[in-house]
Amino acid sequence: MSRLLHRSAAGAPPVAIGGEGVELIDAEGRRYIDASGGAAVSCLGHGHPDVISALHAQLDRLAYAHTGFFTSEAAEALAEQLVATAPEGLSRVYLVSGGSEAVEAALKMARQYFVEIGQPDRRHVITRRQSYHGNTLGALAAGGNEWRRAQFAPLLIETHHVDPCFAYRFQEPDESDDAYAARAAQSLEDKILELGPDAVMAFVAETVVGATAGAVPPVADYLKRVRAICDRYGVLLILDEVMCGMGRTGTLHACEQDGVAPDLMTIAKGLGGGYQPIGAVLLSQRIFDAFARGSGFFQHGHTYMAHPMAAAAGLAVQRIIARDRLLNNVVSMGGRLRRRLEERFGNAPHVGDVRGRGLFQAIELVRDRASRAPFEPSRKLHAHLKREAMARGLMVYPMGGTIDGVNGDHVLLAPPFIVSEAEIDAIVERLGDAVDAALVRAA
Ligand SMILES: Cc1ncc(COP(=O)(O)O)c(C=O)c1O
Missing domain, CATH: 3.90.1150.10 (Aspartate Aminotransferase, domain 1)
Structure with missing residues (x-):
């Protein structure tokens, strides 16, 4: 048993x-x-074999050093590698232990960013129905998977859900791709206006929807429209590429194919390929600067963040993908x-x-x-x-x-x-x- x-x-x-x-x-x-x-x-x-030997080597050198005291060579090297290949504007890396932790951190970064720049009224998170962002309470609240949310609903923070961009199910038979992309994106703008543009902090979306709806890519210029709407109202765009990112769709980041760069991006899964638990948030310089010029730190943290073994696995996996x-x-x-x-x-x-x-x-x-x-x-x-x-x-x-x-x-x-x-x-x-x-x- x-x-x-x-x-x-x-x-x-x-x-x-x-x-x-x-x-x-x-x-x-x-x-x-x-x-x-x-x-x-x-x-x-x-x-x-190459990931295994990289992990053996890391274990022989250093298994763990708490990030309250030290950084590590492996974590620094992985961050360099991730920034060198990141979508435009993303220049800092926050390493965690998985996808849900990355989403939690991204939500808190968005909130702290607006507090630091003097817009504390921005508090609403908008996400999409038929999406998944993780199982911890913040990430679960962000997700739009009704079944996963239902029994925990009384514990979840307030979030607001708009239409997905899911052509097979929601595009009308006589509707062009452009018209459908515009309609799906419009539901985001409508929600921002309904909540009050100055009260919305972030829109969270999977670039290609994974587990909940099954590999659903965006249609036409949907994501460009979303980017423009976020910019129009000063809302941060968080792309969740925990499942679809790190090469899975044929480009390192799925959003490259849509010509869009987010303000915050979450990655995990393929980052370490399962050799160690690891996730990350990639953040823009302007968010980093807001922390640096403001309180001086991001008010968050986990015991195992930037774990040297996890970072070594991520680095080895990403180097092999590039090398081969x-x-x-x-x-x-x-x-x-x-x-x-x-x-x-x-x-x-x-x-x-x-x-x-x-x-x-x-x-x-x-x-x-x-x-x-x-x-x-x-x-x-x-x-x-x-x-x-x-x-x-x-x-x-x-x-x-x-x-x-x-x-x-x-x-x-x-x-x-x-x-x-x-x-x-x-x-x-x-x-x-x-x-x-x-x-x-x-x-
Ligand atoms: C898009 C997306 N975000 C977040 C998560 C949560 O990641 P984890 O299970 O590593 O916490 C997942 C997991 O399936 C996911 O697919």
């Missing part, structure tokens, strides 16, 4: 004992292709994944949409393709699908509530950047079989 409180109280999952390349191995010796990188984490796959030009593989294998998915599911009666960017792709399952009607949530199609995929040696990331937190099912794919053509083909073949089997089980 396991003494762990697992994700499901119903029992323990298989025991992972090893990993090699794109595969994880369980205690029974079964191998699973990690087609979701866990949850879009394992960008270099498992057991990468792995973003080229993300683009070419992402293209192959997309083509294979379209071939396999293009005429499938219960796959309504194939979408995503780079090695961040999803399929959305529907009861009826023409009407796009979802399956009954009580069928738990996504849960069947996960089981059927695991039974075929395939890890994918299915989720329900795609449309509104209750209805809809999708499967997210986020394989390691080192994935090969043959492995892409095997992923799609096993996924096809798992979808067929899950549809039978959920019938």
Whole structure:
């Protein structure tokens, strides 16, 4: 009997004992292709020898030094690397231990920034429905995943939610991409005006929506419009690239493809590739200057922030991605994944949409393709699908509530950047079989 409180109280999952390349191995010796990188984490796959030796070397030198007393070479080097490759204007780095911590810190940075510059009335956070920003209370409040929020709602800080930019579900049939992008962005401006422009501090959005809606990229110039609206009203733009960032979409930062740079950006997951828990906030010089000229410090902190082992892992992972030009593989294998998915599911009666960017792709399952009607949530199609995929040696990331937190099912794919053509083909073949089997089980 396991003494762990697992994700499901119903029992323990298989025991992972090893990993090699794109595969994880369980205690029974079964191998699973990690087609979701866990949850879009394992960008270099498992057991990468260069990351392992970098971690050994760091451990031999220094495991930990509290940031109240010291900085470390690893943390300084990682910050240099992140700033050298950051979107325009982001020039400082705050290192934490994961995505939720990064989002919490970004929200508090936004608030403290406005206090420091003499605009203490700015307190409202606007985010989007059908988004996810983490599970700690501030990040959960920011998220727009109704199911995740519901039971904790009495504990959550006030936040305000506007429309997502989610073409398959919310673009009208006769609406152009430009018109839809304008309409989705308008809901942000409307909300700012409703709350009072001088009372809004930040808008938070995932550049490409990940787990909640399934690899949903923005349409046309949506993000440019959002950037312009934020600038018009002095609102900070926080892009959450915890899941979609650090190369997953084919560029180091997903927002590069939209021609937009945020004021604050959160990253995690692929930053350390799962070799250590690490996240970060990248912040603009003007926010740093406000702290430096004002109170002189950011009033926050964690015991394990800028942990040398975590920083060494992040540095090793990012150096390997650059050294081996792995973003080229993300683009070419992402293209192959997309083509294979379209071939396999293009005429499938219960796959309504194939979408995503780079090695961040999803399929959305529907009861009826023409009407796009979802399956009954009580069928738990996504849960069947996960089981059927695991039974075929395939890890994918299915989720329900795609449309509104209750209805809809999708499967997210986020394989390691080192994935090969043959492995892409095997992923799609096993996924096809798992979808067929899950549809039978959920019938
Ligand atoms: C976009 C986004 N933000 C924040 C988080 C929270 O990250 P973590 O689970 O590392 O706390 C996640 C995790 O899935 C995420 O996808």
